[in-house]
Amino acid sequence: MAASALVCNPVDVESFTSPVVKGGFHKRTCSAEGDIQIYLATLGSSSVLPMRVLSSDTIASVKLRIHMCQGFFTNQQRLVYGGRELVRDDVLIKDYGVCNGEMVHLVLRLLDVIDVNVKTVSGKEYVFKVRRNNRVRDLKQRISEREGGLALDNQQLVFKGKRLQDHERIAGLHSEEDVVIHLVVRRTAKVRSKSVGSDIELTVTSSELESVIDRFVPRRASEAPLAVASSSSTLNSVEKTPSLPPPVYGVEGKEQVMSGVVYDHFVLEPARDFVISETPDSLVNALRGARAGFQEGRVPVLSSEGSGGTYFLKNPEGKNVGVFKPVDEEPMAVNNPRAGSLRSASSEGLKSGIRVGEGAMREAAAYILDHPATGRIRDSTSRNEEGFAGVPPTIIARASHKAFNNSREGGTRATKVGSLQQFVESFSNCEDMGPAKFPVNEVHKISVLDMRLANTDRNGGNILVCKDDGGSFKLVPIDHGYCLPDKFEDVTFEWLYWPQARVPFNHATLEYISKLEADWDISVLAAHGLVLRPECARVFRVATMLLKKGAASGLTPFEIGSMMSREKFDEKSAVEIMMEEAEAEFASSSYISENAFMDILSDIMDRRMELADAKLT
Numbered sequence: 001m002a003a004s005a006l007v008c009n010p011v012d013v014e015s016f017t018s019p020v021v022k023g024g025f026h027k028r029t030c031s032a033e034g035d036i037q038i039y040l041a042t043l044g045s046s047s048v049l050p051m052r053v054l055s056s057d058t059i060a061s062v063k064l065r066i067h068m069c070q071g072f073f074t075n076q077q078r079l080v081y082g083g084r085e086l087v088r089d090d091v092l093i094k095d096y097g098v099c100n101g102e103m104v105h106l107v108l109r110l111l112d113v114i115d116v117n118v119k120t121v122s123g124k125e126y127v128f129k130v131r132r133n134n135r136v137r138d139l140k141q142r143i144s145e146r147e148g149g150l151a152l153d154n155q156q157l158v159f160k161g162k163r164l165q166d167h168e169r170i171a172g173l174h175s176e177e178d179v180v181i182h183l184v185v186r187r188t189a190k191v192r193s194k195s196v197g198s199d200i201e202l203t204v205t206s207s208e209l210e211s212v213i214d215r216f217v218p219r220r221a222s223e224a225p226l227a228v229a230s231s232s233s234t235l236n237s238v239e240k241t242p243s244l245p246p247p248v249y250g251v252e253g254k255e256q257v258m259s260g261v262v263y264d265h266f267v268l269e270p271a272r273d274f275v276i277s278e279t280p281d282s283l284v285n286a287l288r289g290a291r292a293g294f295q296e297g298r299v300p301v302l303s304s305e306g307s308g309g310t311y312f313l314k315n316p317e318g319k320n321v322g323v324f325k326p327v328d329e330e331p332m333a334v335n336n337p338r339a340g341s342l343r344s345a346s347s348e349g350l351k352s353g354i355r356v357g358e359g360a361m362r363e364a365a366a367y368i369l370d371h372p373a374t375g376r377i378r379d380s381t382s383r384n385e386e387g388f389a390g391v392p393p394t395i396i397a398r399a400s401h402k403a404f405n406n407s408r409e410g411g412t413r414a415t416k417v418g419s420l421q422q423f424v425e426s427f428s429n430c431e432d433m434g435p436a437k438f439p440v441n442e443v444h445k446i447s448v449l450d451m452r453l454a455n456t457d458r459n460g461g462n463i464l465v466c467k468d469d470g471g472s473f474k475l476v477p478i479d480h481g482y483c484l485p486d487k488f489e490d491v492t493f494e495w496l497y498w499p500q501a502r503v504p505f506n507h508a509t510l511e512y513i514s515k516l517e518a519d520w521d522i523s524v525l526a527a528h529g530l531v532l533r534p535e536c537a538r539v540f541r542v543a544t545m546l547l548k549k550g551a552a553s554g555l556t557p558f559e560i561g562s563m564m565s566r567e568k569f570d571e572k573s574a575v576e577i578m579m580e581e582a583e584a585e586f587a588s589s590s591y592i593s594e595n596a597f598m599d600i601l602s603d604i605m606d607r608r609m610e611l612a613d614a615k616l617t
């Protein structure tokens with residue numbers, strides 16, 4: 001496409017009379033051929049950009065144009081029209097009903113990248129773009145590339161007078177201002193030992209060790225005994241060594257006077273319906289840590305990524321332990337903290353089939369439904385067992401803190417309800433890595449979860465990448481606020497086109513799938529106070545049925561997932577067609593129960609599976 005087709009002149013929002021955006025874009029058709037003039041409103045900015053696109057442009061090519069014009073990478077962009085996200089990149093913008101003169105909102109998923117300035121003693125300065133969850137060692141690697149292969153062990157990085165350890169995360173530097181790190185190059189040090197009486201004295205000879213850390217290290221540290229030359233002990237002694245207050249759990253925090261400091265009022269506790277005896281110890285400890293962090297004045301930090309209010313809760317040492325997502329700060333909800341955020345014209349949120357404010361309960365539901373590999377429901381004795389897909393432990397919690405967004409209440413601090421999830425240390429996510437190295441089972445476990453829950457938001461950014469004890473990649477699924485929808489329309493799976501999805505399930509996975517029972521799961525959710533709307537319960541039953549029948553027929557995750565997800569925006573998926581058929585048959589029958597509907601659908605699905613089988617053989 002020609003870049004010249006693009007016009008990007010910011011115009012003042014006041015002088016621009018925007019046509020009213022009407023909902024229900026999928027019902028509208030646009031006959032426009034050739035150019036379409038749209039207006040792009042970026043959340044968080046007061047300007048509106050007129051932009052000319054072609055009727056033959058797909059959502060992907062529109063995003064590319066925005067990238068060329070605005071510099072935002074395509075995977076950072078979410079386009080919203082008529083209150084709904086334009087989820088399918090391969091669909092033409094005109095097929096979404098976007099016509100001349102319409103307003104399209106651009107929601108940016110800000111990548112978690114910050115600028116880090118590195119200054120060397122000799123006066124050189126570098127600026128590196130670094131992801132917040134990168135470690136100091138990663139930064140050293142980047143420096144090494146710029147500094148002609150300078151060995152990592154010869155680099156000493158110092159921030160605000162403190163030596164940084166290799167395992168520390170860049171995110172931990174928490175600087176309001178620019179992050180400026182000083183690089184000290186340590187030439188190869190020689191270690192010599194000498195017998196002194198019955199002891200051995202070690203000495204380190206370093207030709208150069210000069211820098212801002214001199215105040216912790218004797219100037220010209222050469223020939224200094226190791227106990228002195230190793231400045232880390234000195235540094236530790238000036239660092240804050242907080243002691244954990246005795247655990248307070250499930251009790252409302254009052255104004256506290258600790259060490260003479262008055263701390264603000266806060267609340268952090270599990271919501272009433274949650275059974276603490278069934279909550280894994282790791283999450284109970286995270287909750288305790290976060291409470292202690294609140295007491296020590298650690299402020300929840302709003303994630304720089306994502307479109308909703310996602311807060312990282314910290315323990316007294318400043319380490320992330322929990323992730324809190326308040327219901328009233330979800331995308332399109334009243335207190336969404338992202339500047340200029342959208343409001344929903346209907347009750348629906350960014351994805352079809354999910355209402356605004358339903359995200360938190362879905363986050364908790366995904367954890368509850370992620371039964372351990374045994375297939376058993378977690379109880380007080382098995383509460384510490386990890387789920388088959390490894391959804392991080394999640395509960396519904398109540399919390400109040402001045403750091404949360406209460407602008408709708410004029411700043412009055414409200415006690416919010418939201419999901420509280422255990423924070424997971426990771427080194428990347430699937431958006432930043434190709435899938436080639438992911439073990440098949442890791443991909444399959446996520447495919448099983450997504451298909452059961454008819455997930456409408458499985459993009460690569462919502463799968464964290466960690467390493468297990470043996471060093472293999474481990475995938476951790478997060479962000480389940482858009483699962484369990486009331487229709488299949490927006491179901492999409494990032495993993496569908498990964499090679500692992502075309503490998504048949506192994507025996508253990510087949511056994512796990514065979515034990516799944518949607519009705520039982522629905523009652524387990526209800527026992528936790530999470531009651532699905534009847535339409536959502538139906539979609540969940542249908543999704544579980546399709547997964548079970550597909551797996552039993554030997555279909556791969558790709559084959560089953562393809563039946564659940566639309567290939568083209570305006571063409572219904574196989575499961576939607578089967579549901580329509582069943583609904584028609586049900587309506588003309590004398591049956592009234594949901595079970596009867598499911599029986600009708602089961603027969604239709606069996607016929608479909610037989611057809612698929614016949615095609616395969």
Ligand SMILES: Nc1ncnc2c1ncn2[C@@H]1O[C@H](COP(=O)(O)OP(=O)(O)OP(=O)(O)O)[C@@H](O)[C@H]1O
Nearest residue numbers: 303305306307308310323392421422423424478479
């Ligand atoms: N349990 C967790 N452990 C570690 N990091 C997490 C966890 N949950 C969320 N995050 C981080 O917080 C960021 C924002 O979270 P999340 O994607 O769930 O928010 P969101 O507003 O729902 O996002 P989106 O706009 O993608 O739907 C994620 O990109 C991830 O880096």
